[in-house]
Amino acid sequence: MKRILALLLILCSLLSLAHALEDDSFNWYEVFVYSYQDSNGDGIGDLNGLHSRLDYIEEMGYDGLWLMPIMPSPSYHKYDVMDYKAIDPQYGTLEDMRALVQACHERGIRIIIDLPVNHTSLRHPWFLQAAESLQKRQEDSPYIDYYHFSKDPGAKSVQLNGTKWYYEEQFSGGGMPDLNLDNEAVRNEILDIMTFWLSDVGVDGFRLDAVTSFYTGDTIRNVAFLNWLKENAEKIKPGSYLVGEAWVGLPTIAEYYQSDIDSFFLFPASQAEGYIAKVIRSRKPAAEFVKYFQQVEEAIPDGILAPFIGNHDTGRAVGSLQARQAPDRAKFAEGLINLMGGNTFTYYGEEIGMVGSGDDPNKRLAMYWNDEDMTAQPPGVTKLEYFFPSVDEQRQDPLSLLNYCKALNHMKKKTPAIARGKNEFIFSDNTTCLMKRTLNEDTCYIAVNFSAKAAADMALPTADLTIVSDLEVGTDNARLSGTTLTLPPYAIVILE
Ligand SMILES: [Ca+2]
Numbered sequence: 001m002k003r004i005l006a007l008l009l010i011l012c013s014l015l016s017l018a019h020a021l022e023d024d025s026f027n028w029y030e031v032f033v034y035s036y037q038d039s040n041g042d043g044i045g046d047l048n049g050l051h052s053r054l055d056y057i058e059e060m061g062y063d064g065l066w067l068m069p070i071m072p073s074p075s076y077h078k079y080d081v082m083d084y085k086a087i088d089p090q091y092g093t094l095e096d097m098r099a100l101v102q103a104c105h106e107r108g109i110r111i112i113i114d115l116p117v118n119h120t121s122l123r124h125p126w127f128l129q130a131a132e133s134l135q136k137r138q139e140d141s142p143y144i145d146y147y148h149f150s151k152d153p154g155a156k157s158v159q160l161n162g163t164k165w166y167y168e169e170q171f172s173g174g175g176m177p178d179l180n181l182d183n184e185a186v187r188n189e190i191l192d193i194m195t196f197w198l199s200d201v202g203v204d205g206f207r208l209d210a211v212t213s214f215y216t217g218d219t220i221r222n223v224a225f226l227n228w229l230k231e232n233a234e235k236i237k238p239g240s241y242l243v244g245e246a247w248v249g250l251p252t253i254a255e256y257y258q259s260d261i262d263s264f265f266l267f268p269a270s271q272a273e274g275y276i277a278k279v280i281r282s283r284k285p286a287a288e289f290v291k292y293f294q295q296v297e298e299a300i301p302d303g304i305l306a307p308f309i310g311n312h313d314t315g316r317a318v319g320s321l322q323a324r325q326a327p328d329r330a331k332f333a334e335g336l337i338n339l340m341g342g343n344t345f346t347y348y349g350e351e352i353g354m355v356g357s358g359d360d361p362n363k364r365l366a367m368y369w370n371d372e373d374m375t376a377q378p379p380g381v382t383k384l385e386y387f388f389p390s391v392d393e394q395r396q397d398p399l400s401l402l403n404y405c406k407a408l409n410h411m412k413k414k415t416p417a418i419a420r421g422k423n424e425f426i427f428s429d430n431t432t433c434l435m436k437r438t439l440n441e442d443t444c445y446i447a448v449n450f451s452a453k454a455a456a457d458m459a460l461p462t463a464d465l466t467i468v469s470d471l472e473v474g475t476d477n478a479r480l481s482g483t484t485l486t487l488p489p490y491a492i493v494i495l496e
């Protein structure tokens with residue numbers, strides 16, 4: 001009897017786990033493990049440290065985690081991998097990773113990892129064996145064909161020491177030789193790596209690094225390779241989520257969606273010259289927002305968008321938005337990027353307005369929990385600054401950016417039509433707009449006042465709508481009287 005009961009309990013917990021994972025994730029959080037939370041006193045962030053912060057991540061309403069590379073690497077950023085099936089000892093062990101994955105799943109948080117397969121580290125055993133073979137003039141190692149060795153120097157090639165051979169390196173100076181993705185053996189290695197992470201470790205997908213460099217300048221072949229990755233990920237673990245980094249314009253991103261990869265980061269919406277920053281600066285912000293959003297919808301009618309404002313390679317959002325003197329901009333921009341639908345990606349620290357630009361390490365500073373509990377800074381930081389208060393301080397302030405982001409994430413979780421619904425613009429002028437989102441049987445309306453200073457009255461199309469969520473940057477709340485909706489500055493209101 002006891003055994004049956006135990007079996008039932010196991011079955012129930014498995015079912016509830018399966019149910020939790022079925023739920024979609026659309027508030028993704030990008031974490032640089034190095035700079036997030038240290039657990040063992042060496043100053044470097046690690047997996048157990050991140051694990052200890054899952055309460056915070058869950059409470060903030062993030063339901064997806066993207067970890068920047070965690071595999072062994074000679075660099076602090078770890079985009080040059082030495083071993084694709086292990087954890088960098090700086091970050092912990094495979095046991096730590098399995099425990100982290102399990103803890104995420106128990107909270108309904110999906111977790112994906114960075115998979116850089118355009119190139120390896122110069123110190124990857126494949127490259128070392130290929131180089132040794134060429135240097136001994138034996139030229140018989142099967143690993144030579146893992147890379148692009150040639151006796152003709154190309155535009156992006158580096159001479160191998162002591163030989164007349166050159167190897168392709170798209171990211172020059174980084175010690176990152178490009179893999180030969182047409183080699184069947186390399187493809188089999190990639191399948192093996194994907195199987196290891198998806199099946200053995202249990203992650204929910206990958207962030208695919210540098211996809212436009214797989215076959216540089218050849219979108220058609222890149223799309224075909226991405227399609228091959230997607231088909232195989234789906235075979236290994238149905239429902240895996242893949243998101244690609246194609247740092248290109250909207251028309252090319254639209255072409256990449258033909259690969260069936262779930263999402264591509266919406267680079268045209270990001271940074272100081274992207275849609276959101278332009279909208280914030282415009283004199284006709286609502287009209288601009290509608291224009292850009294319609295361009296995106298037209299280019300990418302089906303795929304899941306992946307909008308973001310900043311990531312580990314860009315200046316932080318506060319700088320892009322010029323939000324130091326106008327902090328409400330940082331809040332409203334977070335609101336707008338989330339209203340574009342799809343899966344929003346928030347780079348760690350953006351939820352508290354961390355700053356940083358210029359040299360890469362400046363964009364990857366230690367998470368500002370409080371003045372005591374921080375990791376060491378990554379090597380090479382040339383500007384160290386925290387402009388807005390720490391997590392602990394912002395948690396106490398109902399008007400903080402942190403609490404705005406938290407309310408925003410939970411608003412989206414409460415009304416999935418915001419992220420997954422089909423969009424329709426009902427009304428817009430220069431400073432306000434009303435959108436309708438339809439997801440199966442569910443419909444919601446999103447009313448937005450883009451003005452930083454003036455309240456706005458909006459006439460709603462029907463009298464039977466009620467406010468289900470309202471998000472303001474200050475203390476004034478939106479009000480509904482009959483069909484007249486009064487929106488404080490920068491207000492976002494969800495009605496049903
Ligand atoms: Ca550590």
Ligand SMILES: [Ca+2]
Nearest residue numbers: 178213214215
């Ligand atoms: Ca390549």
